[in-house]
Amino acid sequence: MANLAASTCLFSCLLVLLLSSVSAVIDEDTQVYIVYMGSLSSRADYIPTSDHMSILQQVTGESSIEGRLVRSYKRSFNGFAARLTESERTLIAEMEGVVSVFPNKMLQLHTTTSWDFMGVKEGKNTKRNLAIESDTIIGVIDTGIWPESKSFSDKGFGPPPKKWKGVCSGGKNFTCNNKLIGARDYTSEGTRDTSGHGTHTASTAAGNAVQDTSFFGIGNGTVRGGVPASRIAAYKVCTDSGCSSEALLSSFDDAIADGVDLITISIGFQFPSIFEDDPIAIGAFHAMAKGILTVSSAGNSGPKPTTVSHVAPWIFTVAASTTNRGFITKVVLGNGKTLAGRSVNAFDMKGKKYPLVYGKSAASSACDAKTAALCAPACLNKSRVKGKILVCGGPSGYKIAKSVGAIAIIDKSPRPDVAFTHHLPASGLKAKDFKSLVSYIESQDSPQAAVLKTETIFNRTSLVIASFSSRGPNTIAVDILKPDITAPGVEILAAFSPSGEPSEDDIRRVKYSVFSGTSMACPHVAGVAAYVKTFYPKWSPSMIQSAIMTTAWPVKARGRGIASTEFAYGAGHVDPIAALNPGLVYELDKADHIAFLCGMNYTSKTLKIISGDTVKCSKKNKILPRNLNYPSMSAKLSGTDSTFTVTFNRTLTNVGTPNSTYKSKVVAGHGSKLSVKVTPSVLYFKKVNEKQSFSVTVTGRDVDSEVPSSANLIWSDGTHNVRSPIVVYITVVDEA
Numbered sequence: 001m002a003n004l005a006a007s008t009c010l011f012s013c014l015l016v017l018l019l020s021s022v023s024a025v026i027d028e029d030t031q032v033y034i035v036y037m038g039s040l041s042s043r044a045d046y047i048p049t050s051d052h053m054s055i056l057q058q059v060t061g062e063s064s065i066e067g068r069l070v071r072s073y074k075r076s077f078n079g080f081a082a083r084l085t086e087s088e089r090t091l092i093a094e095m096e097g098v099v100s101v102f103p104n105k106m107l108q109l110h111t112t113t114s115w116d117f118m119g120v121k122e123g124k125n126t127k128r129n130l131a132i133e134s135d136t137i138i139g140v141i142d143t144g145i146w147p148e149s150k151s152f153s154d155k156g157f158g159p160p161p162k163k164w165k166g167v168c169s170g171g172k173n174f175t176c177n178n179k180l181i182g183a184r185d186y187t188s189e190g191t192r193d194t195s196g197h198g199t200h201t202a203s204t205a206a207g208n209a210v211q212d213t214s215f216f217g218i219g220n221g222t223v224r225g226g227v228p229a230s231r232i233a234a235y236k237v238c239t240d241s242g243c244s245s246e247a248l249l250s251s252f253d254d255a256i257a258d259g260v261d262l263i264t265i266s267i268g269f270q271f272p273s274i275f276e277d278d279p280i281a282i283g284a285f286h287a288m289a290k291g292i293l294t295v296s297s298a299g300n301s302g303p304k305p306t307t308v309s310h311v312a313p314w315i316f317t318v319a320a321s322t323t324n325r326g327f328i329t330k331v332v333l334g335n336g337k338t339l340a341g342r343s344v345n346a347f348d349m350k351g352k353k354y355p356l357v358y359g360k361s362a363a364s365s366a367c368d369a370k371t372a373a374l375c376a377p378a379c380l381n382k383s384r385v386k387g388k389i390l391v392c393g394g395p396s397g398y399k400i401a402k403s404v405g406a407i408a409i410i411d412k413s414p415r416p417d418v419a420f421t422h423h424l425p426a427s428g429l430k431a432k433d434f435k436s437l438v439s440y441i442e443s444q445d446s447p448q449a450a451v452l453k454t455e456t457i458f459n460r461t462s463l464v465i466a467s468f469s470s471r472g473p474n475t476i477a478v479d480i481l482k483p484d485i486t487a488p489g490v491e492i493l494a495a496f497s498p499s500g501e502p503s504e505d506d507i508r509r510v511k512y513s514v515f516s517g518t519s520m521a522c523p524h525v526a527g528v529a530a531y532v533k534t535f536y537p538k539w540s541p542s543m544i545q546s547a548i549m550t551t552a553w554p555v556k557a558r559g560r561g562i563a564s565t566e567f568a569y570g571a572g573h574v575d576p577i578a579a580l581n582p583g584l585v586y587e588l589d590k591a592d593h594i595a596f597l598c599g600m601n602y603t604s605k606t607l608k609i610i611s612g613d614t615v616k617c618s619k620k621n622k623i624l625p626r627n628l629n630y631p632s633m634s635a636k637l638s639g640t641d642s643t644f645t646v647t648f649n650r651t652l653t654n655v656g657t658p659n660s661t662y663k664s665k666v667v668a669g670h671g672s673k674l675s676v677k678v679t680p681s682v683l684y685f686k687k688v689n690e691k692q693s694f695s696v697t698v699t700g701r702d703v704d705s706e707v708p709s710s711a712n713l714i715w716s717d718g719t720h721n722v723r724s725p726i727v728v729y730i731t732v733v734d735e736a
Contacts, residue, residue, distance in 0.1 A: 030085050034101070
């Protein structure tokens with residue numbers, strides 16, 4: 001599994017399971033399709049699986065459907081996955097009761113001090129509601145879990161919550177306990193995690209506090225999740241091949257019915273997908289309707305714009321950023337000069353200097369010098385590299401290092417803001433430092449260097465949004481700002497699978513490892529959401545999301561273009577302690593999301609695909625998408641006029657104190673200046689749970705196509721500061 005867990009697995013985790021039991025009579029042209037039938041029938045005598053089998057028998061003309069039916073969805077919504085020919089797919093799509101038929105796809109995974117950094121201290125140093133936390137169940141949809149990890153020990157835990165309706169079906173030699181209370185497998189491999197990704201995300205969200213953990217001494221300390229007293233249910237939908245959409249839908253179906261309180265899923269498509277084709281969007285909609293918040297990773301396709309995945313407003317979408325801790329691996333040259341690179345290097349070369357060889361100087365006859373400088377496969381002469389430190393203009397050298405006998409690697413890192421783990425001593429340099437290294441090599445007859453063991457540094461000067469973290473704007477629902485929030489996702493130490501590789505081609509085996517990705521940021525926010533829910537167990541998903549977004553730290557990110565704007569970090573950086581006392585929240589329910597979809601001009605057929613219900617849009621249940629009662633405000637302009645006026649309508653609910661007065665204030669953000677008028681400018685709340693509505697009118701001119709114009713609306717009563725970003729944009733120019 002690559003260190004930058006470059007996968008966004010949920011509805012996109014298209015596993016396309018190759019069932020060994022497929023009958024010989026099945027046409028070779030069959031493929032797995034998902035037959036979605038909407039909500040479950042309320043008829044007492046209705047048996048979903050029997051109905052599914054009957055449909056298949058009717059369409060295929062076969063009395064036995066062995067090998068045809070892959071999976072039935074029968075607990076939270078209705079449907080099945082089956083092997084069909086194109087003609088059979090067409091016939092089923094026309095049958096009564098069938099909402100849609102779409103192909104199974106493959107999704108990808110999105111791959112300590114972070115909780116201290118966010119203010120959630122260990123033990124009694126942080127306010128907790130342990131009785132409710134112990135009754136909180138987090139569903140982790142991922143690559144499975146390593147049940148024997150200390151992070152999932154049930155020492156001190158009582159029996160599972162009475163509301164739990166799940167099972168422990170983890171496969172051979174897999175045992176659950178009172179911490180890891182449930183396990184389901186959709187891959188035919190068993191729920192045991194062989195890659196480490198699912199173990200890492202589960203422990204980040206809800207793992208126990210485990211002292212004296214490190215990656216070979218790097219990052220030593222106590223590793224823990226955000227809600228260590230909570231329970232975990234693991235749903236394995238991914239293998240090394242990816243994550244199938246049919247498995248993803250099935251995991252949502254089960255998790256909802258099992259009784260989880262929250263779902264964390266670090267899986268998805270590389271780019272955003274329309275809602276009706278996105279299994280995660282469909283599954284998360286059903287979860288939302290049952291009061292379950294789905295937290296998901298934004299993706300690892302940054303810093304290019306319009307790459308953010310999971311853009312539905314009923315999904316809490318998380319970007320990745322740094323903490324105050326970083327890992328530095330120094331390179332000491334023969335002339336005494338030191339270059340500070342990035343990697344998680346646990347190999348100790350004892351400071352010994354070895355000969356340096358630049359890739360282009362070791363070119364084989366198969367490649368030109370320019371290609372060899374990148375250390376492309378089959379481009380290097382082994383005899384010129386063996387026993388030396390290989391210097392490469394890109395990351396390709398890591399794939400061939402062993403085969404050419406390199407003792408270490410120094411490369412020009414495409415992600416110099418992130419320290420990655422590698423299977424040999426390594427350091428990734430910034431372009432400027434790499435240029436300096438090459439100049440040194442070319443000026444010496446016998447250039448040498450030493451790659452030192454990684455050092456840990458603290459107190460970084462400013463928070464940085466990871467270069468890999470996918471950026472907005474939202475291309476599906478253009479008036480919904482995504483991502484929603486950012487959280488620690490760079491160089492996160494957490495539990496790992498002893499069967500997994502800490503890096504590609506790595507023979508070392510560890511119980512705790514360091515990874516980076518929005519996959520790592522997602523469970524941080526899931527842990528915060530669960531933390532908030534332990535104090536307000538009756539709060540809806542939208543209330544929890546609003547509390548987290550409106551209390552987030554304002555971000556002043558470095559970078560150019562959208563990399564430094566709300567399209568990179570949404571409302572800001574998650575602040576767990578502040579989220580416990582938001583004062584006011586923006587509430588949403590299923591009907592609001594239906595009205596939002598109607599405002600996007602979705603047809604009744606498409607609405608049924610997403611919601612499972614038969615819905616007819618009308619003026620009464622239709623709103624402009626920008627008027628969805630979302631904690632952020634965003635509008636895409638037509639771009640035809642130099643001046644513009646945009647209005648947002650919102651409603652706030654008082655969850656603070658009675659007899660409260662909130663005054664509005666607007667703070668300028670990025671881009672051209674905006675004029676913002678709030679009506680009314682003061683809100684009076686006599687009671688708790690009272691609602692008050694307001695409108696925001698934004699006017700301006702000449703919005704930059706490369707940088708959106710933004711501001712922040714803050715409602716304050718002197719104690720609470722309820723902040724919402726306002727973003728107005730035309731188009732976004734692609735960043736090179």
